Amino acid sequence: MLIPCRNEAVAIARVIADFRAALPDAAIHVCDNNSTDATAAIAAAAGAFVGREELPGKGHVMRRMFRDIEADFYLTVDGDGTYDAEAAPAMIALALAEGCDLVNAIRREEASAAYRFGHRFGNRVLTGMVRHIFGARVQDMLSGYKLLSRRFVKSFPALSRGFDIETEITVHALELSLPVGHVEAPYRARPLGSESKLDTWRDGLRILGMIVRLIRHERPLACFGGLGVALALFSLALGLPVVAEFLRTGLVPRLPTAVAAMGLMLAAMMAIVTGLVLDTVTRGRREMRMLAYLQAPSRR
Secondary structure, three states: OEEEEOOOOOOHHHHHHHHHHHOOOOOOEEEEOOOOOOHHHHHHHOOOEEEEOOOOOHHHHHHHHHHHOOOOEEEEOOOOOOEOHHHHHHHHHHHHHHOOOEEEEEEEEOOOOOOOHHHHHHHHHHHHHHHHHHOOOOOOOOOOOEEEEHHHHHOOOOOOOOOOHHHHHHHHHHHOOOOEEEEEEEEOOOOOOOOOOOOHHHHHHHHHHHHHHHHHHHOHHHHHHHHHHHHHHHHHHHHHHHHHHHHHHOOOOOHHHHHHHHHHHHHHHHHHHHHHHHHHHHHHHHHHHHHHHHHOOOOO
16 A cells, blocks of 8 residues: 655545455555655554655656565555545455456545546546547546556556656556556545645646656657658648749749748658657567566566
C-alpha cells in the first residue's frame, strides 16, 4: 500500500485506518514529499512506514517508492481521503483472477464538490487523447487510485516528475499490451482544511506535454512521418507552379520559391528517415521493457 502525500495532516490518519481495515495484511507505506505540517508524524503514529522524498512532485515520490519497496502488488492512493478503501479488496481480487498488471479505479462522484469542473473536463480530454492514440483500454486515466503488479513496477521507468506520472503509467501498460482491469469506486470531497495540489492549467499543460513527448517517443514514425508528409505537400504546393513555368518557358522567374520548395522537400525526407530510424530504436526499447517485465514472477 503506497500513499504519496504532502501536507495531508487533516486526512492521513483516517486514510491509513481505512486501508488497514480493508487490507489488514498489507504493509502501508507513506512517502512524505516535503510536508510543512505534521503529516509525517501523524502517519508514523498511525503505524505506517514513513519515507521521505526531497524532490517535489508526485512523479519523484512514486519513483522513490517503486525503487525502495518490494511487494507482490502495489496499491497506490492519494493521501487526501477522497478515495474509498472498500474498493481495494475488489481491485486485488480482479488482479488475481484475471492476471491484470494494472487495475484502475474509475471515480464515481459522491458529492458535487468532489471533482471540480476543470479537473473533470481536463481528465476527459486528456484521457480521450490517450485512448485515441495509444488504445482505448483505459478509462479515467488520471485517477490516483491504482493497483500495479510487481511485473509492472519493475519494468516501468517512471521518468515523470509530477502528476503526469498517471499518463506515463497508462501508456506503459498500453504499449506493452499488458492486461488491464477497472473497478468503479466512490470519490468523495476533500475534508475541510485539505487543499488540492493539482493546478488545473499548470498540471493540465504538463500532462499534455507528457502526451506529446510519449507520442514522439513511442510513435516516432507516425510523429516524424506525419511531419514529413506535411512538409512534402507544402513543398509540392510551392514547387509545382515553378516547375510548370520552367517546362513552359525554360525560365525560373521565382528562384527564392524554388529554393524554398527544395529545402522543404529535403526537410521532409529527413523527417521521414528520422522517423524510420527512431521507430527501430523504439522497438528495441519496448523489447527491453518486455524482457524486464518477464523477469519478475507472475502472481496468477
